[in-house]
Amino acid sequence: MNVLITGATGGLGRAVTLAFWNAGANLLLAGRSSDALLSLKQSLPAGEGRSLYSFACDLAEPGGVDNLIACASKCFPCVDVLVNNAAVLGPAGPVQHNDWEAWETAVRVNLLAPVKLCRGLIPRMRRGSSIVNISGGGAASPRPNFSAYAASKAALVRFSETLAIETAPRGIRVNCVAPGIMRTHMVEQVVTLGAARTGDQEFGKAREVLRTGGTPPETAARLMVMLASEAGAGITGKLLSAAWDVWEELPNHAGDLCTSDVYTLRRILPADRGLSWGA
Numbered sequence: 001m002n003v004l005i006t007g008a009t010g011g012l013g014r015a016v017t018l019a020f021w022n023a024g025a026n027l028l029l030a031g032r033s034s035d036a037l038l039s040l041k042q043s044l045p046a047g048e049g050r051s052l053y054s055f056a057c058d059l060a061e062p063g064g065v066d067n068l069i070a071c072a073s074k075c076f077p078c079v080d081v082l083v084n085n086a087a088v089l090g091p092a093g094p095v096q097h098n099d100w101e102a103w104e105t106a107v108r109v110n111l112l113a114p115v116k117l118c119r120g121l122i123p124r125m126r127r128g129s130s131i132v133n134i135s136g137g138g139a140a141s142p143r144p145n146f147s148a149y150a151a152s153k154a155a156l157v158r159f160s161e162t163l164a165i166e167t168a169p170r171g172i173r174v175n176c177v178a179p180g181i182m183r184t185h186m187v188e189q190v191v192t193l194g195a196a197r198t199g200d201q202e203f204g205k206a207r208e209v210l211r212t213g214g215t216p217p218e219t220a221a222r223l224m225v226m227l228a229s230e231a232g233a234g235i236t237g238k239l240l241s242a243a244w245d246v247w248e249e250l251p252n253h254a255g256d257l258c259t260s261d262v263y264t265l266r267r268i269l270p271a272d273r274g275l276s277w278g279a
Contacts, residue, residue: 040274090148127171164237180215180243
């Protein structure tokens with residue numbers, strides 16, 4: 001199993017890297033820092049007979065995604081699993097006060113880079129391959145003061161639902177994972193920015209996560225490995241919460257999943273809330 005993981009050196013990225021490495025995968029790890037990638041590689045247990053590559057690139061920079069696709073093509077004859085984990089928080093505060101360049105950069109990293117990676121690597125994927133996109137907070141509900149992050153992640157979920165249908169004839173699965181609120185650099189950023197810019201609710205949640213640790217990143221990592229394995233063969237086009245959904249049981253309900261819109265983004269109608277008007 002050949003796996004490409006972006007954002008590999010972050011808190012979640014490290015957990016995903018270790019989970020796939022322990023599952024026996026060959027890995028191509030992408031991140032912005034060569035030193036951090038080297039440190040991550042050196043921290044992994046021995047894996048005799050397997051390949052471990054890294055590639056330093058900035059997905060926000062022109063050519064960054066193309067260079068990563070070229071690297072993957074050199075490292076692997078095919079890519080079996082793509083984990084689009086790299087993301088940036090983007091500017092905080094009301095949109096009219098946001099730095100526009102930073103807003104665009106967030107969309108470029110969080111949405112356009114994963115889309116371009118999917119577009120470039122799908123021709124190198126075989127039947128049974130899996131794409132996992134990280135949705136993050138704001139994908140399924142409003143996230144005031146983080147409009148760039150929320151909009152890019154919501155768009156990534158809808159793209160993933162669409163791509164799942166397009167790639168179904170090729171036997172490629174596409175899913176999104178909401179990893180939960182974890183103790184990561186992003187959460188530290190929210191606390192550093194302060195309540196005045198992020199809002200009392202966001203600031204309070206972030207500070208609590210720094211105190212308690214939040215959702216363990218290993219939970220989301222296990223979910224991603226499951227989605228990429230034979231157990232996840234019947235699961236595609238879904239947005240799954242690592243922290244709240246009973247995802248361990250989903251392989252037993254693949255038949256129901258493929259014929260329903262559960263775990264998807266959909267418009268809520270009046271009747272769905274017991275209201276008689278609008279029918």
